[in-house]
Amino acid sequence: MSTYVLVHGSWHDGTLWNPVAEALSSNGHAVHTPTVAGHGNGVDKHVDHNDCVQSIVDYFETHDITDAILLGHSFGGTVIARVSEEIPDRIRRLVFWNAFVPQRGNSLLDEVPPHYRDLFGQLAAASDDNTVAMPWDVWREAFIQDADVELARTTFDQLSTEPFTPFTDKLALDRFYKSDIPRSYINATEDTALPPGEWGWHPRMSSRLGMYRLVQLPGSHEVMFTNPKLLAAKIVEAGRD
Amino acid sequence: MSTYVLVHGSWHDGTLWNPVAEALSSNGHAVHTPTVAGHGNGVDKHVDHNDCVQSIVDYFETHDITDAILLGHSFGGTVIARVSEEIPDRIRRLVFWNAFVPQRGNSLLDEVPPHYRDLFGQLAAASDDNTVAMPWDVWREAFIQDADVELARTTFDQLSTEPFTPFTDKLALDRFYKSDIPRSYINATEDTALPPGEWGWHPRMSSRLGMYRLVQLPGSHEVMFTNPKLLAAKIVEAGRD
């Protein structure tokens, strides 16, 4: 059996993995779902990207995790790419699930289309703690369109504000791009959190991985809520040797 | 429960929705399947695009339909975009199913690849009433390739000739592109009525909708015949709040 470390994306915290983690655990795997620094409710939102990375590195060291399949979702892709530079010997494989794989030197914001760049910047400027709150319409239409409206609402209520600085920090990623840790990309075929086409997840992000293992499933950016068992099965396909 | 108005595409008439409409009705929805002016058999084919639009506007007013989920298939996309400009207050959401979303000022013919433009023009010129008849080979190979040959034949026999003028009329669509009526795009993943790639339906047409809800299903351009129950389920996913 394997050890999975699941790193959530923006507006999420580690507890939101529960349905996926339970599906993996029930098949005998060890599953960790840390919350990234500055994420979730009731925490200090003044963090930068290095703080996010360090919080996951610390989690690995505190729990002495080795031989891990390290998965990142969405923003979490920027975190696992950097974590793999810091503690490569603890990682068996990287799995990016509709996740950012920034080009050398880019921030996450460099990788999203202009209308998102403008929207996130405006929302951060309008906040009192430099965070971005998820707008309901974007959540409903572009993130979780495969849910009924009740599930869309209950999950929306579990989101938290996203610190903006980790979106704008530039990431060198030289060691990541030289690494030979095996890597997989999971693509949900109806994911429109990045708009399909020129700015889409796949193959734009996936192709940056060099030789990688592709796994696809039907579903939206938030298929962890709409079909957690299928996502768990696909995580196993992506993570196994 | 919701009210659906389904606007058919070229070579079709409203009666061909029956299997889809029955699946929606059996779940308690109200379903309307008007025939667009100049479409079907035994009617005057000398119509322009405005006549097509007006016939659907008239249908709404005659039946006093409000709060409608207005769906257009293929050519029907050009009709619902225009209808939404005339009677926006009667429409709750627009759903484009492998449908044209013309750019400002374009005709449908401006949006198809050159080989179709030539073919349709030649067929119209060869007719005695400026209509385009669907060629069997195009129907079998590019429109309904997921049917067995018997279903391909029986559905082919139900088609009618398509008036050519609505293909060539230019559509301003200024009000459509300024509207904030919610919109969805349904994409059948094997639809080759427009050739995949540069000239494909998705994301070329869908991305013109701005923020939209994407729903996909397996099937051809004519999945209404080959899998009407699945299409009905996806129409509900696309149309619900």
Place this chain on the structure above:
Amino acid sequence: MSTYVLVHGSWHDGTLWNPVAEALSSNGHAVHTPTVAGHGNGVDKHVDHNDCVQSIVDYFETHDITDAILLGHSFGGTVIARVSEEIPDRIRRLVFWNAFVPQRGNSLLDEVPPHYRDLFGQLAAASDDNTVAMPWDVWREAFIQDADVELARTTFDQLSTEPFTPFTDKLALDRFYKSDIPRSYINATEDTALPPGEWGWHPRMSSRLGMYRLVQLPGSHEVMFTNPKLLAAKIVEAGRD
């Protein structure tokens, strides 16, 4: 019932079709699975592309096969395109399953991305018989990523070295591109043997067929091993009238 002739791809021989052929045969179809010249174990590897083509032409003539649905997988696409130039009257339909459809005058090597061109050239130069051996990592990650590791291993053990000259021979294909034999393209949606995007199978290869019938299924480049029954069903959809 129909007659299928299945032409394997690189590193394969005809016997590897067995699970697919059994699924087709059990539905009453006649199935032929010839081995292309220079392929398999214990044979002379010094063949060129014409030898490959001639071996399939000879097979048709020896078995007096007519009215055949001729399918090619991967490299096999280059073979069936050429075979259709030599014996067009024996072929009812061509089916390309994630197969090369080279542009006029191109070799297979002209149609793969630069990193494959380099890799195959280096492997051929390092061999003592101008052949390319499949590297395990490429097989596991890019060719059969939907298998568990046991199936990946047992199938890897059945592969044989690939003669390099048929990869580099230029193919005129003038008669193929003038032919009106009906043609289909089967695309496995997780096939990364060619990297998705600019260099991908579909729609890059498929669109060269002119009007064609598209059939898709989930799976990798080697779905013949991971889901032979589904592939057989899709071959029937692609091959029937």
